Structures are given as C-alpha cells and as structure tokens.
Amino acid sequence: MGKEIIDEFRSYRKKMNERLLAQDNKVIKRIFNLDTNTYLDGALPARVKEMLGLVSSMVLRCDDCIRYHLEKCHEFDLSTEELMEVFAIANLVGGTIVVPHTRRALEYWEELNKRE
Amino acid sequence: MGKEIIDEFRSYRKKMNERLLAQDNKVIKRIFNLDTNTYLDGALPARVKEMLGLVSSMVLRCDDCIRYHLEKCHEFDLSTEELMEVFAIANLVGGTIVVPHTRRALEYWEELNKRE
Amino acid sequence: MGKEIIDEFRSYRKKMNERLLAQDNKVIKRIFNLDTNTYLDGALPARVKEMLGLVSSMVLRCDDCIRYHLEKCHEFDLSTEELMEVFAIANLVGGTIVVPHTRRALEYWEELNKRE
Amino acid sequence: MGKEIIDEFRSYRKKMNERLLAQDNKVIKRIFNLDTNTYLDGALPARVKEMLGLVSSMVLRCDDCIRYHLEKCHEFDLSTEELMEVFAIANLVGGTIVVPHTRRALEYWEELNKRE
Amino acid sequence: MGKEIIDEFRSYRKKMNERLLAQDNKVIKRIFNLDTNTYLDGALPARVKEMLGLVSSMVLRCDDCIRYHLEKCHEFDLSTEELMEVFAIANLVGGTIVVPHTRRALEYWEELNKRE
Amino acid sequence: MGKEIIDEFRSYRKKMNERLLAQDNKVIKRIFNLDTNTYLDGALPARVKEMLGLVSSMVLRCDDCIRYHLEKCHEFDLSTEELMEVFAIANLVGGTIVVPHTRRALEYWEELNKRE
Numbered sequence: 001m002g003k004e005i006i007d008e009f010r011s012y013r014k015k016m017n018e019r020l021l022a023q024d025n026k027v028i029k030r031i032f033n034l035d036t037n038t039y040l041d042g043a044l045p046a047r048v049k050e051m052l053g054l055v056s057s058m059v060l061r062c063d064d065c066i067r068y069h070l071e072k073c074h075e076f077d078l079s080t081e082e083l084m085e086v087f088a089i090a091n092l093v094g095g096t097i098v099v100p101h102t103r104r105a106l107e108y109w110e111e112l113n114k115r116e
Numbered sequence: 117m118g119k120e121i122i123d124e125f126r127s128y129r130k131k132m133n134e135r136l137l138a139q140d141n142k143v144i145k146r147i148f149n150l151d152t153n154t155y156l157d158g159a160l161p162a163r164v165k166e167m168l169g170l171v172s173s174m175v176l177r178c179d180d181c182i183r184y185h186l187e188k189c190h191e192f193d194l195s196t197e198e199l200m201e202v203f204a205i206a207n208l209v210g211g212t213i214v215v216p217h218t219r220r221a222l223e224y225w226e227e228l229n230k231r232e
Numbered sequence: 233m234g235k236e237i238i239d240e241f242r243s244y245r246k247k248m249n250e251r252l253l254a255q256d257n258k259v260i261k262r263i264f265n266l267d268t269n270t271y272l273d274g275a276l277p278a279r280v281k282e283m284l285g286l287v288s289s290m291v292l293r294c295d296d297c298i299r300y301h302l303e304k305c306h307e308f309d310l311s312t313e314e315l316m317e318v319f320a321i322a323n324l325v326g327g328t329i330v331v332p333h334t335r336r337a338l339e340y341w342e343e344l345n346k347r348e
Numbered sequence: 349m350g351k352e353i354i355d356e357f358r359s360y361r362k363k364m365n366e367r368l369l370a371q372d373n374k375v376i377k378r379i380f381n382l383d384t385n386t387y388l389d390g391a392l393p394a395r396v397k398e399m400l401g402l403v404s405s406m407v408l409r410c411d412d413c414i415r416y417h418l419e420k421c422h423e424f425d426l427s428t429e430e431l432m433e434v435f436a437i438a439n440l441v442g443g444t445i446v447v448p449h450t451r452r453a454l455e456y457w458e459e460l461n462k463r464e
Numbered sequence: 465m466g467k468e469i470i471d472e473f474r475s476y477r478k479k480m481n482e483r484l485l486a487q488d489n490k491v492i493k494r495i496f497n498l499d500t501n502t503y504l505d506g507a508l509p510a511r512v513k514e515m516l517g518l519v520s521s522m523v524l525r526c527d528d529c530i531r532y533h534l535e536k537c538h539e540f541d542l543s544t545e546e547l548m549e550v551f552a553i554a555n556l557v558g559g560t561i562v563v564p565h566t567r568r569a570l571e572y573w574e575e576l577n578k579r580e
Numbered sequence: 581m582g583k584e585i586i587d588e589f590r591s592y593r594k595k596m597n598e599r600l601l602a603q604d605n606k607v608i609k610r611i612f613n614l615d616t617n618t619y620l621d622g623a624l625p626a627r628v629k630e631m632l633g634l635v636s637s638m639v640l641r642c643d644d645c646i647r648y649h650l651e652k653c654h655e656f657d658l659s660t661e662e663l664m665e666v667f668a669i670a671n672l673v674g675g676t677i678v679v680p681h682t683r684r685a686l687e688y689w690e691e692l693n694k695r696e
C-alpha cells in the first residue's frame with residue numbers, strides 16, 4: 001500500500017455508491033441521506049460527531065467506514081494526538097482485535113497528511 | 117476488481133474447502149454437510165432460504181458468505197429489485213457499517229448478471 | 233416467564249418509543265419511520281421481509297428485535313415448521329451462541345400461539 | 349424498572365468489581381487501571397471521551413457499559429439534546445438492533461436526571 | 465441474584481431445549497448433536513476444549529453460553545486461578561465490553577464452588 | 581496467495597506497530613504491553629493460552645489476529661489435528677460465517693509448515 005490507497009478508496013466508493021443509488025431503492029436512498037445529515041453541526045459540533053463516527057467504525061471493525069471518517073476528521077483538522085486518543089478508546093473498549101484496524105487506520109491517516 | 121472476481125472467489129473457495137475436508141475432522145465435515153442441507157426446499161422454499169442466508173451474511177458482514185449466497189440467489193433468478201430489498205433490510209437492521217459490504221455485493225451481482 | 237412476557241414487552245416498548253420520539257431528534261425519528269416502511273410489501277412480500285428481519289435479529293442476537301419480528305411473523309400466519317427453518321438458518325450461520333436466543337424465541341412464539 | 353435501576357446497577361457493579369480484583373490477576377487489574385486512565389482529560393477533554401465511550405458501548409450493545417458512560421456523561425452535564433445526537437449516530441452506524449438499547453439508555457438517563 | 469441462579473439457568477435451559485428438540489427440525493437436532501460431540505476428548509483433552517468454548521462465549525458475550533461452559537470447567541476441576549487467566553484473555557482480546565460478562569461469570573463460578 | 585503471505589503479514593505488522601508506538605500514546609503502549617504479558621506461562625501454559633487467543637480471534641473473525649496466533653501455535657508445535665479441533669470449536673460456536681476465515685487460516689498454517 002502507499003499513496004494510491006486514498007485514490008482507490010475514494011474512486012471505488014464513489015463509483016459503487018452511484019450504482020447503488022441508481023437502483024432507486026427508497027430505503028437505501030434514505031439511509032444514504034440520513035448518513036449525510038446525522039454528522040452535520042447540531043447540539044454537538046460536526047467535529048465531535050466525526051470522532052463519534054470514527055470510534056464506532058473502529059469498534060465495529062469496518063475499514064472502509066474508518067477511512068471515510070478519517071477523511072472527515074482530517075478536514076476538521078484533528079491533530080494526530082487527538083486521533084490517537086480516539087484510537088486508544090477504540091482499542092480499550094473493543095479489545096486487541098481492533099489493533100489490526102488501527103494499524104491500517106494510522107497508515108491511511110499518514111497518507112492523508114502527506115498529501116497536503 | 118472486475119470479471120475475474122467471480123473466478124477467483126470460486127476457485128479459492130473450492131481449493132481450500134477441499135484442503136479443509138482432507139483434514140478429516142468430523143465436526144468440520146458435519147458442519148459442511150449441514151450447510152448444504154439447511155438451504156434445501158422444506159417448509160420454506162430454497163429461494164427464500166437463500167435470501168435468509170444472504171441477509172444474515174450481510175448483517176454479520178462476511179463478504180465471502182455474501183458472495184456465496186449471491187450466487188445461489190442468482191441461480192434462483194432473484195430480480196435486482198428483490199435483491200435491493202434484501203440489501204435494504206440488511207442496511208437498516210445492521211446499520212451503515214453494512215454499506216461497504218453492500219457496495220461490494222452489488223458489484224459481484226452485476227458481474228454475475230453480465231456473465232449470463 | 234410465562235403469559236406476561238408478551239404484555240411486558242409490548243408495554244415497555246411502546247412507552248419508551250414514545251419517550252424517545254418525544255425528544256424530537258430528527259435522525260431518530262427518520263430511523264423509526266424507515267423501520268416501518270422497509271417491511272411493507274414491495275418486490276418481496278411483507279411476509280418474507282419479516283422473516284428476513286427475524287433471521288437478522290437472531291444472528292445479531294437481539295432478543296427484543298427477535299420478539300418484535302416474531303409478533304409480525306405471527307400476524308402473517310407463519311407456521312411453526314416455517315419458523316423452525318428460519319431458526320435453523322440463524323443457528324447454522326450464527327453458530328451455537330444463537331441457541332440461547334432460540335430458546336427464548338420459541339418460548340415467546342408459543343406464548344403468542346396460546347393467546348389466540 | 350424505575351428508581352431502583354440506578355442503585356442496583358451501581359451496587360452490583362461495585363460488589364463484583366471488588367471480587368474480581370480480589371482474585372489478584374495482573375492482566376485484569378491492569379485492564380481496570382487502563383479503563384480509568386483512558387477517559388481522563390488529554391488532547392481530548394474527558395467530556396468528549398465519555399461520549400466516545402458511550403457511542404462505542406451502544407454500537408457494541410452492552411447495556412452495563414452504556415449505563416456506566418451515561419453516569420459519566422451526566423456528571424459532565426451533557427444536555428439531553430447532545431445525548432440524543434450520540435444516540436442518533438449509534439443507531440445510524442449500528443442499525444435498528446441498537447434501538448432496544450437506546451430505549452433502556454433513555455430510561456436510565458431520565459432516572460439519573462430525576463435524582464438530582 | 466444468589467444460589468438460585470444455578471437452578472434457574474439449568475431448569476430453563478433443560479425445559480426449552482426439550483421443547484426445541486420436540487419440534488423435530490433436523491438441522492437444529494444435528495447442531496445440538498454436534499454441540500455435544502465437539503467437546504469430547506480428541507487430539508485435545510475435553511478440559512482444554514471447554515476452556516476454548518468458554519473464551520469464545522466470553523468474547524461473543526453470551527451469558528448463557530458462558531454459564532454452560534463454566535459448569536463444564538467446574539466438572540473438570542479448573543482452578544479459579546486458571547479460570548482468571550481465561551477471563552484475562554477474553555477481556556484483552558474482546559475489550560472492556562467483556563467486563564460486565566466477567567462480573568456475572570465470576571458470580572456464577574463462586575455459586576458453583578459454594579455448592580460442592 | 582502463497583509463500584509471500586507470511587512475509588507480507590510479518591513486515592506490515594512490524595512496520596505499522598513501530599509507527600503506532602512511535603506516537604507515544606500511553607494507553608496504546610500499555611495495551612501492546614499487556615498483549616505480550618497475557619500469553620506468558622502462568623496457571624495455564626502458554627501453549628494453551630495461544631489456542632485460547634486463536635479461537636477468540638476466529639469467532640471474532642479477525643484474519644490478522646488469527647495469523648498472529650497461528651504463528652505462536654506453530655512455535656509451540658501444535659499438531660494439525662489439534663489445530664483442526666480448535667477450528668471445529670470456532671466454527672461450531674461462531675457459525676458458518678467463520679468458514680471463510682478457516683479457509684484462510686488453513687492456507688496460512690500450511691505455508692508455515694512448508695517453511696520449516
């Protein structure tokens with residue numbers, strides 16, 4: 001892996017989301033819609049919500065979901081120190097089975113930071 | 117990914133199933149046996165059972181299991197509209213962590229349909 | 233447990249759903265809405281969708297979700313033989329950790345049938 | 349359930365934690381220790397960390413863990429509106445199987461608020 | 465809880481297993497059969513297999529499965545020190561969401577030991 | 581896949597563990613430390629503990645964790661017959677969703693044995 005992991009993730013995700021939405025299933029479309037609205041600023045700032053999305057994705061061990069929220073956390077200028085504290089909670093609550101996902105998450109994060 | 121995802125999945129699965137069964141562990145052999153019998157026509161038709169197997173594999177987020185049941189659903193001529201309703205239930209019950217698996221499932225399904 | 237498990241489940245569920253919705257959080261309200269719409273007749277009949285909801289709840293081991301879908305399956309006149317085949321798939325795919333939930337599911341099902 | 353759910357949870361948790369620690373297993377003792385340290389103020393404030401612990405407990409569907417983090421969120425004066433946004437993310441990411449845990453979480457939260 | 469947790473667990477389990485088997489579903493019956501055979505002496509002694517069953521039940525967080533394997537571990541004279549090391553692995557691999565199950569497991573274990 | 585899966589796994593794991601530890605987050609460092617200590621000889625021999633780690637990784641379906649414990653089981657001279665009994669318990673307790681991980685585990689195990 002390396003630089004290309006970001007572009008591959010983004011382009012596959014975009015392509016298949018379009019094909020999924022093209023099927024015109026109402027429930028799927030509403031879930032996609034909700035997925036955008038849930039993370040907007042509200043009583044909690046969007047920045048905190050993205051960390052909540054990230055930690056949830058980590059304990060549920062979904063690499064693609066982790067990458068998506070890492071991108072958002074990066075947009076919100078999360079520091080690596082803050083990120084590591086999210087990782088710490090995920091590994092404590094979810095156990096050492098979260099470690100391999102943490103390794104891949106850190107790699108993706110470092111690629112995001114190189115790209116700036 | 118593309119056309120070859122079907123052949124790769126099938127050949128790796130076949131090869132390793134043979135090697136697993138060659139170990140001659142009784143429990144593993146019986147579980148493999150049960151796995152075939154459970155999805156046969158009974159009080160419920162095999163077609164419905166394959167959808168039950170598919171939705172279970174989706175909420176438990178096992179890509180290989182999803183592919184296997186997609187192949188079976190394809191043999192039973194499930195329409196893409198029906199499939200999308202199985203996907204909808206999986207994503208509602210299992211949450212947005214099922215979305216990445218749904219993207220990969222749709223890709224595999226579309227490859228299966230191209231091949232006919 | 234006995235007769236009262238049905239009434240207790242229904243009344244607690246109803247009471248707390250009302251209190252949840254009273255909080256007026258848009259995302260929660262839309263998820264509740266979706267939860268109703270997803271299981272309506274579509275390309276797949278509602279009866280099949282309820283079985284899909286049931287098997288998903290079983291492999292994810294959520295007793296309350298199981299009870300809810302058992303009630304719906306009961307309304308759609310699922311036979312006990314059909315139900316047992318849903319249970320069989322759930323226990324095969326999800327493993328023996330599903331067994332304790334299957335015990336409680338059968339008890340609830342038998343209570344539902346007594347009540348008629 | 350009602351008022352007593354708070355006292356029952358707290359006293360059982362306290363009693364059994366003491367009995368667990370009395371066994372003097374080093375790994376268990378260190379995990380308990382870590383569990384305290386992880387949620388202290390750091391790059392992220394303890395208040396945010398408790399929300400991260402809460403959402404993780406919700407998507408992993410652990411009622412006791414949820415209660416513990418609700419108590420902490422209550423100490424940090426989380427508003428019910430903020431809490432509902434944590435619930436929303438948990439239900440979106442984790443799916444409708446999180447709903448029954450959300451019902452019980454709201455009940456516990458309302459008891460905590462009555463007690464003040 | 466107290467003394468009666470052992471009798472309640474055993475009698476409910478026995479009663480509902482009988483009712484499940486009475487339904488005469490072949491898959492369910494074979495899974496029950498396998499469940500007995502898998503834990504018999506083989507290349508690995510039954511005593512080790514029961515620990516493997518226990519740790520699996522813990523990380524998958526199934527209280528009833530935990531209780532069943534605790535009973536078996538007790539029959540095989542596992543020491544509390546050995547048990548605590550199984551608990552330690554479960555809590556490390558599965559994370560702090562296993563802690564509440566560990567509290568209940570220790571309580572059940574101590575009841576089993578009092579009964580001798 | 582083939583010979584190279586062992587080297588790839590080991591080098592990626594080593595590289596990213598170093599980068600994770602370089603971040604100097606105390607919780608992550610302590611979890612890594614605990615991860616080593618937990619599997620040392622104690623009341624239970626390290627050999628049994630590695631099997632406990634393996635079966636936990638299998639039912640939680642973490643391929644990287646499985647590989648790590650396979651390496652350790654190999655160091656402790658586990659026979660393939662013993663290994664298959666660990667696999668059997670994992671597939672029974674965790675269900676057929678564990679099968680794809682078992683296929684990959686056997687492949688990795690056979691590569692480890694070729695290498696001697």
